[in-house]
Amino acid sequence: MIWAGSRVLVPAAKGRAGGNNSHTRTQHGARLARSKNLLLLTSVLAAYNLSMADIPWTIRGLRSALAAGIESPSALANRAIALSGRNPGRNTYLWLDAAWTLSDAARVEAMPRSTGGAFGDGRSPFWGLPVSVKDCFDLAGAPTSCGVHFYRESHGTAARDSWLVERIRTAGAVITGKTHLHPLAYGITGENPDFGDCLQPFDPTALTGGSSSGAAASVQEGSAVFAIGTDTGGSIRVPAALCRLAGYRASLGRGDWRGGAHLAESFDTMGCLFRDLEDAPLLASLFAPEEAAQTGAGFTRLAVVDDPFLHDCEPGIVASLHDCIREFEALGLHSSRIDTGWWADSMEIFAPIQAWEAARLHAGHFDRFEPAIRQRLKWGARIDAAEAAELRQRHHSFRSRMDELFAEHELVLLPAAPVQRLDAGADHSGTRARLLRYTTPFSLAGVPAVTVPCAAGAMQLAAARGFDETLLQLAAQLGTRMKLNAPPTAAR
Numbered sequence: 240m241i242w243a244g245s246r247v248l249v250p251a252a253k254g255r256a257g258g259n260n261s262h263t264r265t266q267h268g269a270r271l272a273r274s275k276n277l278l279l280l281t282s283v284l285a286a287y288n289l290s291m292a293d294i295p296w297t298i299r300g301l302r303s304a305l306a307a308g309i310e311s312p313s314a315l316a317n318r319a320i321a322l323s324g325r326n327p328g329r330n331t332y333l334w335l336d337a338a339w340t341l342s343d344a345a346r347v348e349a350m351p352r353s354t355g356g357a358f359g360d361g362r363s364p365f366w367g368l369p370v371s372v373k374d375c376f377d378l379a380g381a382p383t384s385c386g387v388h389f390y391r392e393s394h395g396t397a398a399r400d401s402w403l404v405e406r407i408r409t410a411g412a413v414i415t416g417k418t419h420l421h422p423l424a425y426g427i428t429g430e431n432p433d434f435g436d437c438l439q440p441f442d443p444t445a446l447t448g449g450s451s452s453g454a455a456a457s458v459q460e461g462s463a464v465f466a467i468g469t470d471t472g473g474s475i476r477v478p479a480a481l482c483r484l485a486g487y488r489a490s491l492g493r494g495d496w497r498g499g500a501h502l503a504e505s506f507d508t509m510g511c512l513f514r515d516l517e518d519a520p521l522l523a524s525l526f527a528p529e530e531a532a533q534t535g536a537g538f539t540r541l542a543v544v545d546d547p548f549l550h551d552c553e554p555g556i557v558a559s560l561h562d563c564i565r566e567f568e569a570l571g572l573h574s575s576r577i578d579t580g581w582w583a584d585s586m587e588i589f590a591p592i593q594a595w596e597a598a599r600l601h602a603g604h605f606d607r608f609e610p611a612i613r614q615r616l617k618w619g620a621r622i623d624a625a626e627a628a629e630l631r632q633r634h635h636s637f638r639s640r641m642d643e644l645f646a647e648h649e650l651v652l653l654p655a656a657p658v659q660r661l662d663a664g665a666d667h668s669g670t671r672a673r674l675l676r677y678t679t680p681f682s683l684a685g686v687p688a689v690t691v692p693c694a695a696g697a698m699q700l701a702a703a704r705g706f707d708e709t710l711l712q713l714a715a716q717l718g719t720r721m722k723l724n725a726p727p728t729a730a731r
Contacts, residue, residue: 254529257585298368298518301464305367306358312367312413316344319415323462327443328435331456333374333391334381336415344413357521363393364521366411371463373454374417375383375424377401377498379581385500386420386450387609388433403467403509406524415463418453424469424502425597425612426450427674428667429476432609435619437484438663445648448478451512455482458512465513465522470688471502472589473655473678479690480697484512485718487711489521489705491685494526503596506589506682515721518720519689519711527707538702538713541567541574542648548579551673552657555695558653563691563698566724568654570716577648583642585679586672588633594619595627634683641684649711653677655690655699 241712294304304310320337324330344367353361360366375385377397384391401659408414419437421429429437437452438459439445447455451468455478458466469477470488479486488510501507509526513519514671543564549557564574598619601608605616622630644651656674661667681688681701687710688701702710 240675245483246295264595266547268269270591272482278490290504295515296461296464297515298364298464298513298521299515302358302366303369306360306362310367312344312347312411313341314366315369316340316413318431319413320464322460323415323457323591325460326440327438327448327464330419330435330437331387331440331453331460331462332371332383332416333419333434333453334378336381339380340413340415343390343408347413348409354654354670363410363412364524367417368412368464369462370407370412371415371418371454371457371466372404373420373424373451373466373468374419375420375469375500376403376467378404378414378417381417383417383500384434385424386424386431386434387608389604390500397498399498402495403499403526405498406701407467414712415449418457418468418717419465420452420453420454421449421603422470422612423597424450424474424500425615426475427671428661429455429478430667436663442660443480448481448656448661448665450474451478451510454512455479455484458482458484458514465511465518467525468510468512469499469502469505470510470682472675475512476688476690476699477674477679479512480699481658481660482512482695483692484514484609484688484690485516485519485692485714486510486512486655486688487519487707488681488690489526489635490687490689490706490707495706501596501600503593505592505596506685508685516689516691517715517722520708523708530625533712537709538649539572540647540649542574542577542644542651543574544579544653545576545650548582548653549657552654552697553659556654556659556693557691559695560652560698563652563693566717566720570713570720572650574652575648577644577651579680582676582680584633584637584682586675588630589675589679589683591622592627592630592634593620595630598622634668637683638685641680641686642703645684645686645701649702650702651681652712653700655697659696691717 294300347367355361357364377383379397381399382391382396383394406450426449429447429449437447437456439447440456451474454466454468457463459482475486475488489508491508494509511522568574569632594615598616601616605613654677657677686701686704687707688699691698
């Protein structure tokens with residue numbers, strides 16, 4: 240197979256010599272299977288208004304091509320390797336080994352094929368797909384840096400895969416490498432003095448945002464069709480918004496953190512970044528310890544933040560919010576505005592608990608980290624037991640009130656970030672507080688959220704804890720509607 244830009248050029252089928260009847264029947268069965276998979280692929284391409292030579296770099300697009308036999312895990316792995324590190328700092332990945340990735344692709348190709356499943360080949364929805372992993376999850380034989388030289392050197396190489404890496408490899412995904420992150424995952428910009436700031440692959444003047452910075456860059460550059468990240472205070476939602484990607488932050492408690500580095504256990508969630516909202520339902524099972532459960536009927540009610548909350552939001556993003564509301568209303572949801580004045584306490588609760596928990600995880604090593612993070616850790620270490628208990632009580636009260644909000648309104652919508660970009664090299668000393676004001680209410684609530692890329696910026700849509708599947712289904716419906724209404728070039 241030959242790749243040309245973003246298109247796949249599929250060579251014509253070669254003739255086959257005849258054989259005995261048994262062999263002929265086997266060939267006939269294989270041809271029928273391929274025909275069914277080609278029909279599936281054709282339906283996917285029709286949704287994009289594309290031809291067979293334009294397979295989209297999305298989960299469904301690539302997975303359908305794999306099922307149809309016109310793509311292979313090794314071919315996709317080679318493509319991903321060729322596209323890796325295309326950002327200006329060449330630091331999308333903090334660990335990358337092309338030989339290892341190609342060997343992993345060969346392992347995946349040996350997995351048996353059968354029938355059934357979402358793509359008709361009896362394999363996982365993630366089989367053969369190139370996937371990047373944030374460098375705070377262990378991969379056997381590789382170091383885990385958590386975004387700092389100190390831990391990469393002191394940890395050495397991991398002896399075994401983390402739960403999450405083991406899970407996605409068992410599902411047949413091919414890991415392309417371990418991605419850049421803000422030091423300790425303790426930041427929102429993607430700046431990193433140890434490994435260099437993470438810039439967007441096609442805009443050297445813009446930061447990706449963080450802390451899942453390399454995750455966003457890997458999907459942007461095409462070295463991963465989706466990227467594993469984490470979200471404590473917005474570490475998936477903000478990079479997704481700044482890089483015009485879709486994002487999924489799972490409910491708090493989904494997944495097993497064995498072999499994964501925490502920042503603040505009260506808020507840490509797993510998640511991923513990807514291109515196409517229509518792929519969202521496929522991701523529901525990623526972090527669930529068992530097969531994803533169905534959560535019943537769909538949503539009918541949507542709450543939207545009131546105008547005073549948006550006082551520091553760029554006008555283009557506010558306009559996108561109004562457009563997004565109209566799209567949801569067209570899907571049959573009833574929207575209403577809510578008073579969010581009480582959210583003003585969110586940062587006062589979130590930031591000290593985060594610092595208190597992070598300080599205990601990194602005790603004895605504060606001087607190994609950059610000054611801004613060192614200062615936060617030292618602040619966290621000074622919080623005594625009584626103050627921590629009071630903060631816990633405030634967190635509990637805030638979370639209970641958020642639970643009541645979701646019980647009444649089902650969904651809450653607001654911008655994922657108040658800005659469309661973060662300029663590289665600018666002073667971002669006040670950026671963290673500005674962005675976290677938009678993200679911490681959902682972090683305190685521990686709820687799942689989907690980031691919806693818009694004409695300007697992105698929205699974050701959240702539902703009550705445990706409603707991940709229903710939320711992702713709605714996101715896919717929205718993605719289909721937005722795609723149908725988009726200009727032909729934007730749909731691609």
